[in-house]
Amino acid sequence: MNSIFNVFQDLKKQSIDLDESFRVISVPFIKNHKIGISKTQQPIFFIKCCDTEDVKYIDINLEYISIQYGRMCQLKIDNNKIEEDVYTIISLKTDSIELQEYFLEVVFLLVKKISENPVLKGLKVEIDALINLFNKFSAPPVKTIQGLWAELLIIEQSSDPDYLIGSWHNSKSDKFDFNDGLDKLEIKSTSKNRRIHSFSIEQLNPNKSSCLIIASIFVIETGIGKNIFDLVDLIEKKIINKELSFRLHEIIAQTLGKDFEKSFEIFYDYKFATDSIKYYYSEFIPSIKLSDIPTKLTNVRFDCDLTDIVYLKCCKNKSLLHNSLFNSN
Secondary structure, X not given: OOHHHHHHHHHXXXXXXXXXXXXXXXXXOEEEEEEEEOOOOOEEEEEOOOOOOOOOOOOXXXXXXXXXXXXXXXXXXXXXXXXXXXXXXXXEOOOOHHHHHHHHHHHHHHHHHOOOOOOHHHHHHHHHHHHHHHHHHHOOOOOOHHHHHHHXXXXXXXXXXXXXXXXXXXXXOOOOXXXXXXXXXXXXXXXXXXXXXXXXXXXXXOOXXXXXXXXXXEOOEEOOOEOHHHHHHHHHHHOOOOOHHXXXXXXXXXXXXXXXXXHHHOEEOHHHHHHHOEEEEHHHOOOOOHHHOOOOOOOOEXXXXXXXXXXXXXXXXXXXXXXXHHOXX
């Protein structure tokens, strides 16, 4: 998250304009769209569309961001020349440095996705996705920061991050963390000194035609280490299909919910975690047969110690999902 954030930081070093203009610079590699700074030192994107007179949309004002469509703006570029044109404005409304950096990265992804001269209707689709993402910050978290960090570590360590992101969970109702429609992968993390993990009865009883692997990781919180967004940076460097970057951020926002800002401050021991990763076929893990559960019992969960269970050193099936775990460099 450094390049676009550094552009914004350079803007912040410049003097504040007291007139009605905004000091801006072109978004890297995209001349028509601009990044600017508000009078309150917050980031703003100015997106130029080719049909602003033909389509009208209602402005949107949310807790963290605001959207203003088709506004005439005075923009002050590097040589202090004033340019006046119509733009859609995407503004952030928080002083949190972490959220400013995140906002810049995510909107930059959006801007790179659209064309140099987008139509407003197409831009609206992307803005709706952005609004949906930021709205997730008001929802309860789906799982712990530790649990999400462990999932991201598996993606980062994979030889095919694109495939894992494409197979990543979509909703609270998903039984498994990764599911490509054929095979499954469930990630378990612990901060204890033994590989003791909690399972639901369904997690160790996949459908018979699927193969399920359980990943086990020791995740230890530390003052110096990597947080969730350090892992995101590493993953984005490996992604081939760059459009998956937005999906990556979308699932993170959906998973963290109200814990989003807190996640910037929590770091885990990266080296210890990567060295501790072990994989297990689900059929080797002690469980309870579904047929042995009385029909009136629901939400059956149990803890299982994997310390003495035989773990996998290579993948013995042709699963694309599972082979990506063992072929990493």
